[in-house]
Amino acid sequence: MAKKVELISSSLVSATATAASTSISRLELNPWDLRLLPIVPIQRGLIFHTSHFQSQQHLIQHLKNSLSRALDFFPPLAGRLAATPHDGDTASFFVDCNNAGAEFTHAVAAAVSVSDIVEPSYIPEIVSSLIPISVGVTNYEGISKPLLAVQVTELADGLFIGCAANHAVVDGTSFWHFLNSWSEISRGSELISRSPIFDRCNVAAVDNRLIHIPTLEKNLIAPCQLPQKVFHFSKEKLGQLKAKANSEAGTDKISTLQALMAHLWRSAVSSQTTNDSTTRVILIPIGARARMSSLPDAYFGNASYPAVLFISESDLLQRGLGAAALRINELISRQTDEAATRELAKKVEFHESDGSGAPPPLIMGSSPRHDVYGCDFGWGKPIGVRSGKMQKVEGLVIVFPAAETGGIDVEVCLAEETLHAMECMMR
Incomplete structure (x- = not known):
């Protein structure tokens, strides 16, 4: 049928x-x-x-x-x-x-x-x-x-x-x-x-x-037709990534999510290498509710903005997981109440893609902190979550909590050959 x-x-x-x-x-x-x-x-x-x-x-x-x-x-x-x-x-x-x-x-x-x-x-x-x-x-x-x-x-x-x-x-x-x-x-x-x-x-x-x-x-960011693959990270795997990132960086301040973002970024770039001088970009959503003292947790509406990190391809791939995760940690650490207030005050402008042919940025979306599995309508919690195709653009990574406690699932939208290569690196 x-x-x-x-x-x-x-x-x-x-x-x-x-x-x-x-x-x-x-x-x-x-x-x-x-x-x-x-x-x-x-x-x-x-x-x-x-x-x-x-x-x-x-x-x-x-x-x-x-x-x-x-x-x-x-x-x-x-x-x-x-x-x-x-x-x-x-x-x-x-x-x-x-x-x-x-x-x-x-x-x-x-x-x-x-x-x-x-x-x-x-x-x-x-x-x-x-x-x-x-x-x-x-x-x-x-x-x-x-x-x-x-x-x-x-x-x-x-x-x-x-x-x-x-x-x-x-x-x-x-x-x-x-x-x-x-x-x-x-x-x-x-x-x-x-x-x-x-x-x-x-x-x-x-x-x-x-x-x-x-x-x-007109839609300035048209949805793409690339495939979307789900990668699952268990609590144990995430712990290993966090420990490795902190060990390599000689610190203890890199979070689980920061280590995961660095791992995904390096895996994607390694699977689509161009040349060492290429600038690679990651966009990370910054929640303002946790940063602006004047903004309550239950505020209804948009209260986030993207923080952007630029790293050369050679630095990203050759300096290891810890170096990339530390750069992400430092970027996020700079997102204070004052930084969020400055972002809010910026003029509202819209920009089309410049069509430069540069590699697409890795765009992080959603959060493992969202209470996905608290949505029990009366017959038990959900067993999974998926996002719609209309929202996908090349390079988008949507992060969800996994069904089991402590795990994280990510949906990645990239070229099929890149996803295949990333799958081999994730094993």
Whole structure:
């Protein structure tokens, strides 16, 4: 039987009427939000391995009802982007919390099993059909499209809950905050354990809000068609990488994640060597919530920025894991409250690729600290997570916690021959 996805129904789910009448009406976008307008939405999917639901139809209605109640606490996700025009083809943007609704789709993939998704090391094409794309190709399209879309797909022996969210409205931390809150309500809770904070007084730089509209009419970072491979690192393997990096660098301050980033970077570059003088680049996401004293942990919206490290190919490959990890550690150590504040204050600008033909940077995304496996909707925690194809660009590395405690899974998007070579180096 062909492995295909059959769409059963699709509808808009709004917050409950009572909550909608008392919720916030408008949410300003901060400069970190605005910089993501031309980029693609966040796409994630949770995989559940169980077929013990009392009634599939009851389950779908239950998830719709609990989603509606979750939106009570996250009204921006039921709204739409809005723009106020200004002179000179510019506009300022905000979220109109108008309760227009999030999209909810019910689908069936009767011939697709959980193992078809989680066992292949290369993410199968079917996954792209399990995560909705109705939030638009770019975040800018949120003016006319939902800011959140959910697709619940019945599998032969489980369930796949795919979510797409407008990245100009949420970052990874806010995205998983919402999913964990929705799962709490699905389990029967009337309230959520951690309420989002929508206050923008600490991050809304008014002089940065005017955006040049023509720049937003095309996607500046088009998704690529390269394969995506999943690499798994056990707690034991990660411990070995950390110990090796610290030993080589003569220090004890290199973290597990820093050692892993250095290992992935060196493996990718070694698998696609050009010449010793080539400059290699890694972009590392820096979370501002942990650095800015004025920014609460439950802040809703984007609160991160990329830190960039440049190393010559010869230094990266010849000086060892410890040297690369130490450079990463030093870069991250410089990201203080003051550094984050300076990044926030920068003018919002959009840049197309220069087409120079230089090797693509390694772009780190997501975090192993996100509570992926706390998303228990009432039938147990997920057994895996995958990201959507629309979000992939060459060189992107998406980091997730592994299902077992202490492990880390990474999805890497690079040329197939590079991935094959990296696989040999990872053994």
